[in-house]
Amino acid sequence: xxxxxxxxxxxxxxxxxxxxxxxxxxxxxxxxxxxxxxxxxxxxxxxxxxxxxxxxxxxxxxxxxxxxxxxxxxxxxxxxxxxxxxxxxxxxxxxxxxxxxxxxxxxxxxxxxxxxxxxxxxxxxxxxxxxxxxxxxxxxxxxxxxxxxxxxxxxxxxxxxxxxxxxxxxxxxxxxxxxxxxxxxxxxxxxxxxxxxxxxxxxxxxxxxxxxxxxxxxxxxxxxxxxxxxxxxxxxxxxxxxxxxxxxxxxxxxxxxxxxxxxxxxxxxxxxxxxxxxxxxxxxxxxxxxxxxxxxxxxxxxxxxxxxxxxxxxxxxxxxxxxxxxxxxxxxxxxxxxxxxxxxxxxxxxxxxxxxxxxxxxxxxxxxxxxxxxxxxxxxxxxxxxxxxxxxxxxxxxxxxxxxxxxxxxxx
Amino acid sequence: xxxxxxxxxxxxxxxxxxxxxxxxxxxxxxxxxxxxxxxxxxxxxxxxxxxxxxxxxxxxxxxxxxxxxxxxxxxxxxxxxxxxxxxxxxxxxxxxxxxxxxxxxxxxxxxxxxxxxxxxxxxxxxxxxxxxxxxxxxxxxx
Ligand SMILES: Cc1cc2nc3c(=O)[nH]c(=O)nc-3n(C[C@H](O)[C@H](O)[C@H](O)COP(=O)(O)OP(=O)(O)OC[C@H]3O[C@@H](n4cnc5c(N)ncnc54)[C@H](O)[C@@H]3O)c2cc1C
Ligand code: SF4
Ligand code: SF4
Ligand code: SF4
Ligand code: FES
Numbered sequence: 001x002x003x004x005x006x007x008x009x010x011x012x013x014x015x016x017x018x019x020x021x022x023x024x025x026x027x028x029x030x031x032x033x034x035x036x037x038x039x040x041x042x043x044x045x046x047x048x049x050x051x052x053x054x055x056x057x058x059x060x061x062x063x064x065x066x067x068x069x070x071x072x073x074x075x076x077x078x079x080x081x082x083x084x085x086x087x088x089x090x091x092x093x094x095x096x097x098x099x100x101x102x103x104x105x106x107x108x109x110x111x112x113x114x115x116x117x118x119x120x121x122x123x124x125x126x127x128x129x130x131x132x133x134x135x136x137x138x139x140x141x142x143x144x145x146x147x148x149x150x151x152x153x154x155x156x157x158x159x160x161x162x163x164x165x166x167x168x169x170x171x172x173x174x175x176x177x178x179x180x181x182x183x184x185x186x187x188x189x190x191x192x193x194x195x196x197x198x199x200x201x202x203x204x205x206x207x208x209x210x211x212x213x214x215x216x217x218x219x220x221x222x223x224x225x226x227x228x229x230x231x232x233x234x235x236x237x238x239x240x241x242x243x244x245x246x247x248x249x250x251x252x253x254x255x256x257x258x259x260x261x262x263x264x265x266x267x268x269x270x271x272x273x274x275x276x277x278x279x280x281x282x283x284x285x286x287x288x289x290x291x292x293x294x295x296x297x298x299x300x301x302x303x304x305x306x307x308x309x310x311x312x313x314x315x316x317x318x319x320x321x322x323x324x325x326x327x328x329x330x331x332x333x334x335x336x337x338x339x340x341x342x343x344x345x346x347x348x349x350x351x352x353x354x355x356x357x358x359x360x361x362x363x364x365x366x367x368x369x370x371x372x373x374x375x376x377x378x379x380x381x382x383x384x385x386x387x388x389x390x391x392x393x394x395x396x397x398x399x400x401x402x403x404x405x406x407x408x409x410x411x412x
Numbered sequence: 413x414x415x416x417x418x419x420x421x422x423x424x425x426x427x428x429x430x431x432x433x434x435x436x437x438x439x440x441x442x443x444x445x446x447x448x449x450x451x452x453x454x455x456x457x458x459x460x461x462x463x464x465x466x467x468x469x470x471x472x473x474x475x476x477x478x479x480x481x482x483x484x485x486x487x488x489x490x491x492x493x494x495x496x497x498x499x500x501x502x503x504x505x506x507x508x509x510x511x512x513x514x515x516x517x518x519x520x521x522x523x524x525x526x527x528x529x530x531x532x533x534x535x536x537x538x539x540x541x542x543x544x545x546x547x548x549x550x551x552x553x554x
Contacts (some may be wrong), residue, residue, distance in 0.1 A: 290510030290547055324463050331470040332548050338466050342505055375504045393501060398494045 034345025040246035087311035110311025129206025129216025134198030197352025209233030217260030304353035438526030458491025
């Protein structure tokens with residue numbers, strides 16, 4: 001089948017693909033396409049390194065930056081209980097190395113923001129985008145297993161999300177594998193399930209990556225991944241795997257394409273509803289907001305963890321928020337928190353990493369979102385989507401067009 | 413309700429080359445400038461880190477004025493464009509935080525515009541008198 005023209009551009013852009021190697025296909029989340037792609041790219045030295053997440057248990061995954069195809073093979077499968085953001089881990093990697101990274105939309109957006117800040121050379125990074133319905137905090141996953149599934153969390157060996165259900169596979173009596181599935185919608189009505197950031201996340205397809213891979217649009221029961229080719233870079237790494245015979249590819253049918261688009265829209269609508277529902281400040285007056293922010297942020301113990309994990313903050317320990325912060329002051333809200341809010345208003349991608357690590361459980365996702373969504377709407381700017389854009393806070397000229405025009409005439 | 417005798421404390425950041433000179437000139441001409449204002453001189457409005465503005469509010473300022481040379485007149489090429497950009501961020505932040513947006517003002521005032529400086533301080537003083545003390549005054553860390 002002739003899928004590649006002489007310019008390396010793919011026509012059409014939608015495929016169903018899977019690993020030719022049966023072992024990889026069986027182990028992968030949806031046919032092992034991503035794993036086969038990375039393994040073949042390493043073997044042919046198309047890339048130097050891959051950054052993947054290796055399963056320790058259903059509740060723990062470790063990111064590994066490796067040039068060893070065997071390690072990549074072991075990382076096959078999707079871990080929904082591992083809410084890592086991989087962006088900052090790429091900083092460990094020398095900029096001249098070519099790296100392949102499977103990225104959820106929030107990983108890809110973080111990487112693009114770091115690239116804007118000259119921390120990552122994006123030309124050398126292959127973003128193998130994964131569609132994303134969301135992640136569950138590992139501790140919440142354990143609670144779910146114990147309280148709603150009635151299982152000893154440590155006996156759960158595998159977790160899977162299929163057709164709106166979270167399915168747990170566990171070792172039952174006599175060692176036989178058994179499974180139990182509950183509807184995610186129902187879990188979430190009871191305040192369980194995915195992280196708040198994921199419930200409200202409207203970026204369901206990694207459209208800013210080089211490829212977008214997922215199971216939406218794949219006919220039921222088929223071990224294949226739906227792949228959209230988004231850039232020439234994506235086409236090139238796919239071509240590399242095809243030439244090596246590592247993957248098998250067929251054109252996606254019109255129906256597959258339509259189903260995927262339909263699910264995406266439904267997920268976005270659901271996320272928009274969650275966003276409203278989780279925003280406890282919607283109906284509050286300014287003074288109630290101030291009371292909420294001070295009350296919540298006064299619990300901060302200034303551990304700095306939220307800054308350290310934030311995938312769009314490129315500052316080291318000489319950062320302004322840390323420098324100007326004085327623990328002895330009697331400020332209602334610390335300068336540390338206010339400066340983080342200010343500096344991220346144009347760039348926060350609402351990934352929720354900050355909240356995940358906060359030892360005193362300050363609702364940082366909501367707080368950062370309240371400020372940044374307003375600023376980003378004002379700027380008509382979406383961070384993490386296009387590496388050629390400069391973060392507006394660092395711009396000299398105003399971004400919004402009306403003012404930009406007046407500033408030009410004023411400047412003359 | 414707001415005490416009629418209450419006088420707000422207004423923090424004004426003034427650029428050495430324009431608004432500070434303007435304020436100075438107004439003083440030399442013996443124009444009245446309300447005693448509500450505390451002026452901090454900087455070499456350029458571009459030096460006014462948004463952190464200074466936030467610190468002003470956290471320290472209990474009832475209003476913060478950011479002033480500088482007119483667009484195109486900055487002595488450091490385009491630094492006041494940056495001031496204006498940062499101010500847009502501060503404005504959104506201050507509002508969402510729950511402070512009245514009137515408490516933060518950006519004004520371009522040249523060295524010859526001393527009377528305008530005096531008028532601005534008067535105007536902001538009146539506005540803030542209506543708004544009352546900054547809510548930050550009552551939420552010091554306990
Ligand atoms: C948390 C999560 C949620 C997803 N939700 C959806 C969805 O709702 N709809 C949909 O169509 N597709 C979703 N996907 C994508 C889908 O599960 C498959 O990853 C995709 O179809 C590719 O399948 P594969 O067999 O080719 O991947 P594999 O060959 O199994 O490779 C999967 C790759 O994903 C990486 N990975 C695993 N867990 C994580 C993680 N938590 N964070 C970052 N990388 C990880 C591994 O390193 C591995 O390289 C999701 C993926 C993840 C990780
Ligand atoms: S924030 Fe969005 S992209 Fe990131 S894990 Fe959650 S749902 Fe996926
Ligand atoms: S502030 Fe929090 S939610 Fe926003 S990008 Fe940083 S870690 Fe993610
Ligand atoms: S993680 Fe929480 S406690 Fe630590 S600095 Fe951030 S807000 Fe404060
Ligand atoms: S010199 Fe006055 S604003 Fe720059």
